[in-house]
Amino acid sequence: MAPHDSSTTVAAPNELAPGFAGIAEDWASDQRTFKNVPWGKAMMWIFLLSDTFIFSSFLVGYMKVRLSTTMPWPNSSEVFALSFGGEPIPLILIAIMTFILITSSGTMVLAVNYGYRKDKSKTAIYLLITALFGAAFVGMQVFEWTKLIVDEGVRPWANPMGASQFGSVFFMITGFHGFHVSVGVLFLILVARKVWRGDYDTEKRGFFTSRKGNYEIVETMGLYWHFVDLVWVFIFAFFYLW
Amino acid sequence: MSNGMLEETQVIPLAEVEEVDLYHAHHWITKYVFCQDAKVIAIQYSATAILIGLVGLVLSWMMRLQLGFPEVFDFIDAESYYQYVTMHGMIMVIYLLTALFLGGFGNYLIPLMVGARDMVFPYMNMLSYWVYLLAVIVLTVSFFVPGGASGAGWTLYPPQAISEGTPGIDGGIILMLISLVLFIIGFTMGGLNYVVTVLQARARGMTLMRMPLTVWGIFVATILALLAFPALFVAGVMMLLDRVLGTSFFMPEMIVQGEMTSHENGSPLLFQHLFWFFGHPEVYIVALPAFGVVSDIISTHARKNIFGYRMMVWAIVAIGGLSFIVWAHHMYVSGMNPYFGFFFATTTLIIAVPTALKVYNWVLTLWKGNIHLSIPMLFCVAFILTFVNGGITGLFLGNVIVDIPLSDTMFVVAHFHMVMGIAPILVIYAAIYHWFPKMSGRMLHEGWGQFHFWVTFLGSYLIYFPMHYLGFIGVPRRYFEIGETSFIPPSSVTLNEFITVTVLIVGFAQVVFIANIIISIFKGKPADSNPWNATSLEWQTAETPPGHGNFGDELPVVYRWAYAYSMPGVEADFVPQNLPPDQVRRTGSTTGPVAEDPPELHQ
Numbered sequence: 001m002a003p004h005d006s007s008t009t010v011a012a013p014n015e016l017a018p019g020f021a022g023i024a025e026d027w028a029s030d031q032r033t034f035k036n037v038p039w040g041k042a043m044m045w046i047f048l049l050s051d052t053f054i055f056s057s058f059l060v061g062y063m064k065v066r067l068s069t070t071m072p073w074p075n076s077s078e079v080f081a082l083s084f085g086g087e088p089i090p091l092i093l094i095a096i097m098t099f100i101l102i103t104s105s106g107t108m109v110l111a112v113n114y115g116y117r118k119d120k121s122k123t124a125i126y127l128l129i130t131a132l133f134g135a136a137f138v139g140m141q142v143f144e145w146t147k148l149i150v151d152e153g154v155r156p157w158a159n160p161m162g163a164s165q166f167g168s169v170f171f172m173i174t175g176f177h178g179f180h181v182s183v184g185v186l187f188l189i190l191v192a193r194k195v196w197r198g199d200y201d202t203e204k205r206g207f208f209t210s211r212k213g214n215y216e217i218v219e220t221m222g223l224y225w226h227f228v229d230l231v232w233v234f235i236f237a238f239f240y241l242w
Numbered sequence: 243m244s245n246g247m248l249e250e251t252q253v254i255p256l257a258e259v260e261e262v263d264l265y266h267a268h269h270w271i272t273k274y275v276f277c278q279d280a281k282v283i284a285i286q287y288s289a290t291a292i293l294i295g296l297v298g299l300v301l302s303w304m305m306r307l308q309l310g311f312p313e314v315f316d317f318i319d320a321e322s323y324y325q326y327v328t329m330h331g332m333i334m335v336i337y338l339l340t341a342l343f344l345g346g347f348g349n350y351l352i353p354l355m356v357g358a359r360d361m362v363f364p365y366m367n368m369l370s371y372w373v374y375l376l377a378v379i380v381l382t383v384s385f386f387v388p389g390g391a392s393g394a395g396w397t398l399y400p401p402q403a404i405s406e407g408t409p410g411i412d413g414g415i416i417l418m419l420i421s422l423v424l425f426i427i428g429f430t431m432g433g434l435n436y437v438v439t440v441l442q443a444r445a446r447g448m449t450l451m452r453m454p455l456t457v458w459g460i461f462v463a464t465i466l467a468l469l470a471f472p473a474l475f476v477a478g479v480m481m482l483l484d485r486v487l488g489t490s491f492f493m494p495e496m497i498v499q500g501e502m503t504s505h506e507n508g509s510p511l512l513f514q515h516l517f518w519f520f521g522h523p524e525v526y527i528v529a530l531p532a533f534g535v536v537s538d539i540i541s542t543h544a545r546k547n548i549f550g551y552r553m554m555v556w557a558i559v560a561i562g563g564l565s566f567i568v569w570a571h572h573m574y575v576s577g578m579n580p581y582f583g584f585f586f587a588t589t590t591l592i593i594a595v596p597t598a599l600k601v602y603n604w605v606l607t608l609w610k611g612n613i614h615l616s617i618p619m620l621f622c623v624a625f626i627l628t629f630v631n632g633g634i635t636g637l638f639l640g641n642v643i644v645d646i647p648l649s650d651t652m653f654v655v656a657h658f659h660m661v662m663g664i665a666p667i668l669v670i671y672a673a674i675y676h677w678f679p680k681m682s683g684r685m686l687h688e689g690w691g692q693f694h695f696w697v698t699f700l701g702s703y704l705i706y707f708p709m710h711y712l713g714f715i716g717v718p719r720r721y722f723e724i725g726e727t728s729f730i731p732p733s734s735v736t737l738n739e740f741i742t743v744t745v746l747i748v749g750f751a752q753v754v755f756i757a758n759i760i761i762s763i764f765k766g767k768p769a770d771s772n773p774w775n776a777t778s779l780e781w782q783t784a785e786t787p788p789g790h791g792n793f794g795d796e797l798p799v800v801y802r803w804a805y806a807y808s809m810p811g812v813e814a815d816f817v818p819q820n821l822p823p824d825q826v827r828r829t830g831s832t833t834g835p836v837a838e839d840p841p842e843l844h845q
Binding site: 027028029030031032033034035037039040042043046047049050051053054056057058061064065068069070071156157163164165167168172176208209210211212 | 255257258259263265362363365366430434435437438441442443444445446447448449450451468469470471472473475476477479480483487488489490491504506507508509512515516519
């Protein structure tokens with residue numbers, strides 16, 4: 001390090017230091033660490049990081065019980081197969097659900113894009129379409145659960161196909177994820193309603209928080225939705241395909 | 243490396259953070275009960291935490307009565323003894339220490355110290371407290387359900403936590419798990435606020451490297467909590483399912499009281515991994531805020547800048563990172579793969595490096611300082627001693643080969659009480675004596691404070707030093723009654739009696755402390771706005787206690803770090819963070835650059 005030079009008491013703003021020191025200084029910079037990032041968005045990112053740890057713990061827990069059980073693990077291709085008239089098609093329902101959820105991420109992107117442009121009606125419509133896809137996903141999950149519980153006799157504590165943890169893990173993880181999707185659908189509808197009503201154009205104050213509303217919430221909502229989608233990809237890979 | 247971070251600067255940066263849209267309460271309910279002001283929320287959090295902490299304290303008296311004088315008290319049987327152990331541990335670690343440091347001091351100090359009007363999302367911050375209160379109520383209710391509170395030990399290890407024969411498996415354990423899940427939800431709402439406020443809502447000129455270490459400690463601890471509590475959440479949900487729905491995540495096939503259970507093939511070890519993945523960072527969730535507070539208090543009361551500020555910050559961050567890869571040192575005797583022990587013993591000992599660095603820096607801050615032995619300072623010096631003591635016994639337990647004979651003895655009890663019980667509590671006392679004048683506008687009584695300090699400090703050594711010895715001779719922990727055991731000499735009985743008597747005396751001193759607080763709120767000596775001549779922003783507010791919005795009309799602008807004490811060539815022995823350099827009064831003929839930090843600070 002250079003010796004301290006007393007003539008430079010006034011720090012020049014935006015002076016760049018090289019390497020690691022520069023990174024540290026950027027992070028530590030005045031007032032805000034992430035420039036031009038609204039509070040809500042920063043908070044959503046950190047929340048999602050925390051939520052990642054929850055889902056990771058669930059998935060690691062699942063892997064551990066699957067490794068430690070001595071009973072055979074049911075073949076998920078067979079369990080989650082549906083037949084339309086003849087041969088059973090493995091994982092067909094799950095494939096459709098996955099397709100729907102990933103499509104909904106696409107419509108969410110459009111909603112966020114129109115939200116940036118403050119295009120009231122298009123933002124609201126795409127939010128509603130996204131909510132509709134989400135609701136369809138949850139609906140199919142309800143169908144899947146019903147089929148497993150009623151037709152195949154799978155219970156959280158036991159199932160006819162093998163290791164009892166199969167049912168436990170299935171209901172717990174898909175249930176927790178389905179809860180995330182349902183909460184997302186609810187908030188998508190609420191945000192869509194506010195967008196439609198023009199609350200974010202007039203900066204109407206929120207009922208609970210009494211904060212002025214603005215279009216940033218659409219993007220924050222989008223972060224959450226993509227996260228829920230991404231988590232599903234991992235559940236699909238680790239639970240259904242393994 | 244550029245020196246920009248610690249330098250004074252006359253440049254007033256442009257405001258990047260918009261004015262906070264504050265909710266101004268008009269009704270007393272929104273002003274004092276469902277209040278969105280972080281300072282009121284902080285006091286609500288602190289009062290609730292201290293109240294439930296007193297319950298934990300009384301439970302420890304009950305345990306000590308039994309251990310000191312077995313078969314004397316009829317109302318303590320084996321079942322209730324285990325319930326006291328369990329509830330004491332859980333209450334102290336989570337509902338008192340975590341809630342008080344993060345919910346209490348975090349809420350009060352973060353906005354004031356970084357120069358913000360409030361937390362970024364005050365409404366959510368308010369919800370955080372009410373969910374926490376709900377968690378505390380659910381936990382308290384578990385004492386009164388049929389079968390009583392859980393008696394599983396605070397670690398709630400399955401299978402015994404939810405098996406026939408353990409106290410409280412009817413309702414107690416269910417309420418305990420629900421309460422933990424609620425606590426985590428409530429904490430997350432607050433924790434997100436603390437992190438975003440520190441990252442995104444600081445005053446002009448307040449770079450991260452000018453923040454007081456208190457804020458650094460709470461900030462990193464909150465990040466740890468946001469990443470560690472998920473594991474406890476998952477463990478809690480799984481165990482709840484095991485207990486309520488009869489799943490077998492953690493439950494192996496067992497014969498309990500002559501009957502096969504309906505569980506099969508679960509993994510008790512999985513619970514231990516999840517629990518300690520939370521449990522070890524939890525130690526630092528409690529310790530890091532304490533580290534930060536100690537740094538600020540000793541610097542203020544020794545009228546000297548903190549030694550090695552930059553390294554102190556990096557040490558906090560390094561300890562935070564390392565705390566996630568040491569968890570299985572709690573599990574050396576659990577039956578996990580022995581090779582894990584090698585890895586986790588190594589990481590555990592590595593964590594001693596940044597920790598020792600902090601201790602050296604505290605001592606070097608005191609070195610040749612103008613030490614004022616005020617009550618906060620006494621508690622901080624006591625903390626340094628206690629933390630070193632507890633840390634050194636940690637070296638014994640961190641090594642597999644030494645840990646195995648010592649595990650499940652009173653040595654372990656002595657170790658973790660010294661390092662994460664007494665040490666953080668001493669800091670909490672220091673912090674209360676230090677910041678009480680700001681919170682209430684009145685000073686705490688000095689004489690009673692001296693009494694409280696000496697009894698607490700000396701007393702806790704009289705309690706826990708003998709426990710190390712008891713552990714070495716093999717007295718096991720968690721035993722309701724030891725009875726006649728050949729390898730335990732009769733002297734241990736006398737020692738246990740002595741410990742119990744000391745516990746009751748130290749407990750009485752805490753009652754004096756509570757009385758001191760209550761009396762001082764109404765009748766204490768009025769304090770001016772900056773009684774300790776401190777530099778950080780919370781002492782520079784227009785009103786004391788600070789009003790809603792913290793800083794009146796104008797938010798402060800920060801020109802320097804928080805440790806500008808006893809600077810050469812400056813008239814006063816402290817320069818507040820928000821005093822413009824051209825207003826700093828200099829001695830005699832000194833000219834030139836104003837109040838520079840000494841060059842060695844930039845190493």
